[in-house]
Amino acid sequence: MKDLFLHLANYFFYIFHTALILFNLFGWLHPKTRRLNLITLSITFGSWFLLGIWFGWGYCFLTDWHYEILEKLGERDLPSSYIAFLVQKVTGWLPENGLINSLTIALALLALCCSLWSNWISRK
Numbered sequence: 001m002k003d004l005f006l007h008l009a010n011y012f013f014y015i016f017h018t019a020l021i022l023f024n025l026f027g028w029l030h031p032k033t034r035r036l037n038l039i040t041l042s043i044t045f046g047s048w049f050l051l052g053i054w055f056g057w058g059y060c061f062l063t064d065w066h067y068e069i070l071e072k073l074g075e076r077d078l079p080s081s082y083i084a085f086l087v088q089k090v091t092g093w094l095p096e097n098g099l100i101n102s103l104t105i106a107l108a109l110l111a112l113c114c115s116l117w118s119n120w121i122s123r124k
Contacts, residue, residue, distance in 0.1 A: 006073055013066035017082065020044075020062070025107060028115040034122055038115045044108065058101065 024044055027037030044060075052059045063082040070078060079085050081100045088094045 003073075006069055009069050010066070010073060013062065013069065017062045017066060018086065021083070025111045028111065028118045031118075031122055034115065034119050037111075038119050041108070041112050041115055045112065058104075 020040065023033075023037065024041050027033045027040065047060050048058050051061065055064075058081070060082060063085075066082070067075075067078050079088065079094060079100075080097065081104065083104050084095050084097070084100045087100070
């Protein structure tokens, strides 16, 4: 029964965490989701920078929880970045940390700027 729970939790995190990443990047596009997008981006940046003070820059509690489950399922040598993990799972290629971190922060900052702009525009 424990293995069933771990596998279900693993699939949940694959779906939820990936959907959240995509929503963070593109949720600002639809007027009805703009405010929620700004909230989820704020939580993401808060995790990266505020929790990062104690757990290391870029810390994500979802990644931490998912990795705990994956380790209980026998996964080892997981990359520090969840994005790198997803890229490796989908393509078999593990990107260099510097590349992944640079792209992640650049796209997240771009999404935050777009979200701030679209939320400001929609208030007018």
